[in-house]
Amino acid sequence: MYMKFGFVFSQTDSSPMYQQIMEQIKQRIAVGDWPANTDLPSIRELAIDIKVSVITVKRAYLELEREGVIVTQQGRGSRVSDALNMRSLQREEMIQHLEQAGRLAKSLGLPDDKVMQILKQYLE
Known part of the structure; x- marks a missing residue:
């Protein structure tokens, strides 16, 4: 559609x-x-x-x-709005994605250290 x-x-x-x-x-x-x-x-x-x-x-x-x-x-x-704090909005967007990723990692049973390792790969 x-x-x-x-x-x-x-x-x-x-x-x-x-x-x-x-x-x-x-x-x-x-x-x-x-x-x-x-x-x-x-x-x-x-x-x-x-x-x-x-x-x-x-x-x-x-x-x-x-x-x-x-x-x-x-x-x-x-x-x-042209007075919009774009960084704040982008930060909010990033947090929402990280929350979704965290929930998914939990549902997959991934340990915290593995999740952090994966995140670090994308930060480098």
Whole structure:
């Protein structure tokens, strides 16, 4: 299925849809896909594309605005904030990936020292 914005949601994720939307937007910003001042899709456009209610997308945008990730101007829409602390957002993104890696390592039964050894390989 083609989606204009390419958002992918997990049916097994227990977090609310608005939080999943927020995380995907933050991820796009953190990796540089959506740099400062990039216009975001309109609330209605994104809701139609990802097949959720306008209210859900609106809540995600309101929370992102409250966090300072995006700015919204009446009649002009939302865009990535140019005052955003990119390093903080990138750090948050890295921590989420490390948390996922940690959970996976635990489920595989890998000892901590083996996990650290693997991580060190990628840091060198």
